[in-house]
Amino acid sequence: MxxxxxxxxxxxxxxxxxxxxxxxxxxxxxxxxxxxxxxxxxxxxxxxxxxxxxxxxxxxxxxxxxxxxxxxxxxxxxxxxxxxxxxxxxxxxxxxxxxxxxLRRAEIPAALNPKSGLDQRTSVFYLSYAITTWDRLYGLYGSPSAAFKQPYAGRMEKLFDGRGDFEQISPKLPTRVSDLLTPRYRQWLLHPSGKLARAMRDADxxxxxxxxxxxxxxxxxxxxxxxxxxxxxxxxxxxxxxxxxxxxxxxxxxxxxxxxxxxxxxxxxxxxxxx
CATH class of the missing domain: 3.40.50.1820 (Alpha/Beta hydrolase fold, catalytic domain)
Structure with a gap:
């Protein structure tokens, strides 16, 4: 366009x-x-x-x-x-x-805050896309279950294999961020360190x-x-x-x-x- x-x-x-x-x-x-x-x-x-x-x-x-x-x-x-x-x-x-x-100081804190005004469904999609990308680039976790709650953890690699778009992927994800991320990974996103901090620095x-x-x-x-x-x-x-x-x-x-x-x-x- x-x-x-x-x-x-x-x-x-x-x-x-x-x-x-x-x-x-x-x-x-x-x-x-x-x-x-x-x-x-x-x-x-x-x-x-x-x-x-x-x-x-x-x-x-x-x-x-x-x-x-x-x-x-x-x-x-x-x-x-x-x-x-x-x-x-x-x-x-x-x-x-x-x-x-x-991402570190604006987008991710807003996406993780249900009262920020951001749409939860699109925040779920963007967070999933970013996290799976970061793992492929920086090796953030040994298993998707370290970041994502079940049953979504088992779907992530296939959902974000480059073949689908938002309309195809979003219905297979939760509608709320609180249903997507493990508590530990949510805290890591809010207080990044190590490889995650490097991933955010490269994006920001x-x-x-x-x-x-x-x-x-x-x-x-x-x-x-x-x-x-x-x-x-x-x-x-x-x-x-x-x-x-x-x-x-x-x-x-x-x-x-x-x-x-x-x-x-x-x-x-x-x-x-x-x-």
Whole structure:
């Protein structure tokens, strides 16, 4: 959707295929900022090659946006572009939308709090996805039963094998976070240490740098899937580096996908003022 929107406005729209999604082999390292950035950079390079084969030259400046997981990925990609990872491409502006920028201090505490305003069913899905991913990347537990209550522990490996989507997986999970996690693992999520702390550090920190381009963050205080405290945390991190990002809050009545439907056209219009 985003690539079509931007391409229709005259941009070269590039939408990355993250590892393990689409036709890619293996599992998807959900929320792993490093692989999100590398996959995005790889496709930008591929797009430049394809454009060249059609006699077109893409300008080096890249305007970056993304929604939800893509918001985190947008900040991660912006950092590697500004860091000179590619000799030709350079960062033009950043406009992430409703990203989970701070799992440790914002998203996970909200997901574990039934009074936070987050939807329990989607929190169950996101937590399950993240925990199974972290185990595959970092080896967090010897058995899923260390993290998940039965009967769900026995289902996790198959549910998150990369073949199903939310509509297929969610009905096979509990509707409440309290029915998903063992008490010990819940406490570990709230007070991470060791390998779990490393996993969260690798996911977090995408706002902990100093962009030298315009930054605008979109979100909604009424978001029921990604806590708005994530956006606030990102703003604090950027300000600590001397950056003054613009912030657009769509308000308490806006839902998660509302921020995408309104935020993407907003980012498009804003990018147009920066050309």
């Amino acid at each position: 985003a690539a079509i929107l931007f391409a229709g406005a005259g941009y070269a729209g590039v939408a990355p295929d993250y590892l393990g999604l689409g036709l890619g082999p293996g599992f998807h390292p959900y929320g792993h900022a490093g692989s999100e950035a590398s996959a995005s950079l790889d496709l930008l390079r591929a797009a430049r090659t394809v454009a060249g084969s059609h006699g077109r030259t893409l300008e080096p400046r890249v305007f970056v946006t993304g929604f939800s997981q893509g918001g985190q990925a947008a900040m991660a990609l912006g950092r590697v572009l500004q860091g000179g990872k590619d000799r030709y491409l350079r960062l033009g502006a950043l406009a992430p939308i409703s990203g989970p920028y701070d 920190g995408t706002c902990d740098w100093k962009p030298q381009v315009p930054v605008r963050l979109y979100g909604a205080s009424g978001d029921e899937q990604v806590a708005y405290s994530d956006t606030r945390s990102c703003v604090r991190a950027l300000r600590a580096h001397g950056v003054r990002p613009q912030v657009v809050d769509f308000g308490p009545k806006a839902r998660h996908f509302t921020t995408m439907y309104v935020g993407l056209p907003g980012a498009l219009r804003w990018f147009g003022t920066l050309k």
